[in-house]
Amino acid sequence: GIQVEQSPPDLILQEGANSTLRCNFSDSVNNLQWFHQNPWGQLINLFYIPSGTKQNGRLSATTVATERYSLLYISSSQTTDSGVYFCAVDDFNKFYFGSGTKLNVKP
């Protein structure tokens, strides 16, 4: 199956700082999604972004499918951004997750 690698594994930020999370994948994909898992364990859709750039408020994402990576940008971070960020890609019907980036935003 497709290998998905995320970096960094852990990230500590001061409130108000910006950050970039990276997702590399080993093969061509049909779909890429970014999720936020909040401290209660709920998985929340952030972006569906197989290619190109999208923005939603303080978050934006870019996927360069030809180079097999995606980036998630968080600007002006807030304590509510804390949690684990996952990217997931699909290989036809199978849907594979990376191991995540654990973000801790301190007040």
Place this chain on the structure above:
Amino acid sequence: NAGVTQTPKFQVLKTGQSMTLQCAQDMNHNSMYWYRQDPGMGLRLIYYSASEGTTDKGEVPNGYNVSRLNKREFSLRLESAAPSQTSVYFCASRRASEVAFFGQGTRLTVV
């Protein structure tokens, strides 16, 4: 909107007991998935169903069986629970290669 509903939310089993985790979606999605998440790790695919009547193995299928009862429902069965199956289980659904939606998870402990 209910989205993806999992039951139960919590369960404690003794080693060797059996149980079925239920998942239902109301979005008319063709594809449904079962994942497990172990502490500090990402989600690993157990089984998936691309459409009603079909099921296929994922990355970690051993010890599990699934049933796609109809388009809405996809259940996961543990025939003889083992401590290694202690985990949080997530069900998901989507139209093929589109946005996936997840349930709230089932926290299972096997003692």
